[in-house]
Amino acid sequence: MQTPTIAGSAQPTLARGVRLQTDPKTGNSVLLFPEGVLELNETAQDILTLCDGRTVSEIIQALAEEYDVDLEMLAADVREILADLQRRKLIELT
Amino acid sequence: MMAPRPYALLAEITYRCPLHCPYCSNPTQTRSDQELTTNEWTRVIREAVALGVLQIGFSGGEPLVRRDLPDLIRAAREANLYTNLITSGIGLDDDRMGALRNAGLDSVQLSFQSDNTDLADEIAGARAHQHKLDAAAKIRAAGIPLSLNFVIHRRNIDRLLQMIDLAESLQAERVELANVQFYGWAFLNRAALLPTREQVVRAREIANAAKARLAGKIDIFYVLPDYYENRPKPCLSGWGQRYLTVNPIGEVLPCPTASSAIPDLRFENVRARELDWIWRESESFNRFRGTEWMPEPCQSCPQREIDFGGCRCQAALLTGNAGNTDPVCELSPNRASVDALLRNLNSSGGQTRDWTYRVNPGTRPVIFGAFERRAKV
Numbered sequence: 001m002q003t004p005t006i007a008g009s010a011q012p013t014l015a016r017g018v019r020l021q022t023d024p025k026t027g028n029s030v031l032l033f034p035e036g037v038l039e040l041n042e043t044a045q046d047i048l049t050l051c052d053g054r055t056v057s058e059i060i061q062a063l064a065e066e067y068d069v070d071l072e073m074l075a076a077d078v079r080e081i082l083a084d085l086q087r088r089k090l091i092e093l094t
Numbered sequence: 095m096m097a098p099r100p101y102a103l104l105a106e107i108t109y110r111c112p113l114h115c116p117y118c119s120n121p122t123q124t125r126s127d128q129e130l131t132t133n134e135w136t137r138v139i140r141e142a143v144a145l146g147v148l149q150i151g152f153s154g155g156e157p158l159v160r161r162d163l164p165d166l167i168r169a170a171r172e173a174n175l176y177t178n179l180i181t182s183g184i185g186l187d188d189d190r191m192g193a194l195r196n197a198g199l200d201s202v203q204l205s206f207q208s209d210n211t212d213l214a215d216e217i218a219g220a221r222a223h224q225h226k227l228d229a230a231a232k233i234r235a236a237g238i239p240l241s242l243n244f245v246i247h248r249r250n251i252d253r254l255l256q257m258i259d260l261a262e263s264l265q266a267e268r269v270e271l272a273n274v275q276f277y278g279w280a281f282l283n284r285a286a287l288l289p290t291r292e293q294v295v296r297a298r299e300i301a302n303a304a305k306a307r308l309a310g311k312i313d314i315f316y317v318l319p320d321y322y323e324n325r326p327k328p329c330l331s332g333w334g335q336r337y338l339t340v341n342p343i344g345e346v347l348p349c350p351t352a353s354s355a356i357p358d359l360r361f362e363n364v365r366a367r368e369l370d371w372i373w374r375e376s377e378s379f380n381r382f383r384g385t386e387w388m389p390e391p392c393q394s395c396p397q398r399e400i401d402f403g404g405c406r407c408q409a410a411l412l413t414g415n416a417g418n419t420d421p422v423c424e425l426s427p428n429r430a431s432v433d434a435l436l437r438n439l440n441s442s443g444g445q446t447r448d449w450t451y452r453v454n455p456g457t458r459p460v461i462f463g464a465f466e467r468r469a470k471v
Contacts, residue, residue: 017201017239017267019176025099025146032176034201034241034268037101037148089267089313 006079006086008057010093018090020048031090038090044081051091056082097334097374097383099146104339104350107135107166108155112184114219114451115207117245117280117287120155121354124455127343132162134364136169138340141369143173147338151178151203153350155342158185164197171198178203180243183229184222191232202233203241203270208250209260217249219451230264241268246297246319247287249446254300261312269312271301273319277351277407279452286449288439294322321432325397326404326420333382333406338373340364346372348379348406355407356416382406387417391425 014020019032029045031038040048046066050059060075067074085091109124130138139150150170157163158181170177179194180203206226207217214223233240242261246254254271261269273294274280274287289297301316308314320327330337330349339347345361346369347353353361359381362372373379381387385398392403403409404420412421413428421428 015239015267016237019200021174023146023148024143024174030148032148032200034203034239035102035149035151035178037176087310089310 006056006082006093008055008060010056011053012051012056012059012082012086012091012093013053014048014051015089015092033090038088043077044085047078047081048085048091097379098336100142100338100373101147101336102149102151102338103139103142103147104151104153104337105135105138105166106153106155106339106341106350107157107163108159108342109455110159111154111156111182111452111454112159112220113156113182113222114453115217115245115279116219116283116449116451117247117274118452119275119278119280119351120452121278121351122282122452123354125343126456129160129342130340130344130364132165134344135162135166138344138364138369139166139169139173139175141364142338143175145370145373147175149176149178151180153180156182156184158182158190164190164193167194167197167199171200176200181205181229182218182222183226184220186225186229186232188232191236195236195238199238201239201241203243204230204233205243205245206257206260207245209253209256213250213253227264230266234265239268240264240266241270242266243270243272245272245274246289246317247274248289248293249287251289251293251297254297255304258300258304258308258312258314262308266312268315270315270317271297272315272317273297275317275320277411278354279450281355281411283449284435285439286447288321288435289319291322291436291440294319320405320408320422321436323422324424326401326408326422328401329405329408329420330402332384332402334373334379335383338369338379346376346378348382351407352378356410359416382416389417389419391423392419395425 017034020029023030029040031040046063047059050062060078064071064074086093108129109120157179167177177200179199183204204226207214211223215221230240244257276284280287305314334348339350341347341353344364345353346364347361359378361378362376388398388403392398404423406416408420409418410416412431419426421432
């Protein structure tokens with residue numbers, strides 16, 4: 001499926017009924033949603049923690065300051081993860 | 095064997111229900127023991143959280159029948175669980191909706207029998223459809239995410255497109271189009287419920303097209319009609335791996351249909367044992383855990399960690415032995431029995447046949463047809 005590019009000005013937030021919380025068994029973050037659990041890897045966890053009203057560009061910027069990685073690759077990763085979460089209706093873009 | 099951690103608990107808090115759907119997966123014969131009390135359920139919830147459970151589904155029967163449902167939801171939320179209500183919507187008035195929302199209910203899965211009122215009410219054996227439409231509006235107004243569930247069978251499968259349209263007009267976020275699975279009452283009513291091959295082929299096309307058309311708008315989950323598949327479903331992601339069910343009288347089941355489908359397995363009760371012991375140590379949870387129990391052709395099959403040998407309940411119901419390969423699998427020595435059933439149905443043109451409506455615990459089933467036919471009860 002063709003993934004539409006997510007605009008840098010879009011503001012991702014958790015979709016209605018989706019909760020981000022810590023799994024007491026592992027200490028890692030999980031997304032809880034209607035009849036599903038998604039265990040997050042470190043990148044997804046970092047991105048979702050920043051989905052607090054910031055724009056996609058601001059999220060990429062904040063992650064770039066934290067990690068020493070190629071900015072273009074980082075931006076592509078962030079957009080891919082957000083697109084995947086949006087497809088599963090776990091985040092909304094406004 | 096090391097037990098994995100469970101993620102979800104299905105809390106079947108009652109087998110009582112105002113509907114009489116002939117495809118219900120509840121046992122056709124239930125013991126009349128007392129339902130677990132509020133305090134007992136609260137303890138079960140606490141013990142489930144300690145095991146690692148993150149999600150709880152309140153189901154039944156119709157969970158709204160229990161007046162303490164908001165208390166149970168509050169207890170689950172206080173334990174940080176994600177709470178789903180799986181309901182027919184019957185009994186969901188404004189007061190109850192408010193109480194459930196205030197208790198912290200996270201999401202609702204609302205069942206529908208059809209998009210068409212007359213057909214829906216005939217299938218439910220009750221005037222239910224209009225109440226469901228009202229319930230959907232109340233759930234929306236309360237700001238709670240809404241999933242719709244349609245059980246698909248011979249009598250409604252030709253209206254799949256209209257059912258998807260209904261989900262769209264009710265602004266559901268998710269819709270489950272679940273081809274009927276044959277357990278409990280549905281197993282009893284197989285001859286009336288099994289769709290024809292032609293119907294199944296068309297339904298799949300409609301579901302796939304709708305999935306593509308509504309991507310990003312409604313999440314459509316299509317449950318395959320497994321008798322028509324070549325390989326079995328990966329039932330429960332493996333026995334005793336991720337899920338557990340506690341039924342109304344406190345029995346702990348690896349799968350909600352196990353108590354009726356596999357009568358020779360002894361299921362432990364939360365009134366006698368702690369959940370942790372039952373999950374880790376009990377014979378019922380360990381019997382089919384992992385791959386060691388598997389017979390051939392599963393034992394040497396490259397798919398064995400993908401489909402886990404299919405469904406234990408189905409193996410028990412169709413072959414008389416829960417330890418057999420799911421006979422839906424084309425490699426099963428028992429596949430011929432499934433094929434014979436399909437051949438028989440498809441050669442008879444799939445005409446309407448009578449079904450037996452589900453009845454509540456403690457009452458006797460009535461077979462409609464020979465002496466009397468009543469569309470509505």
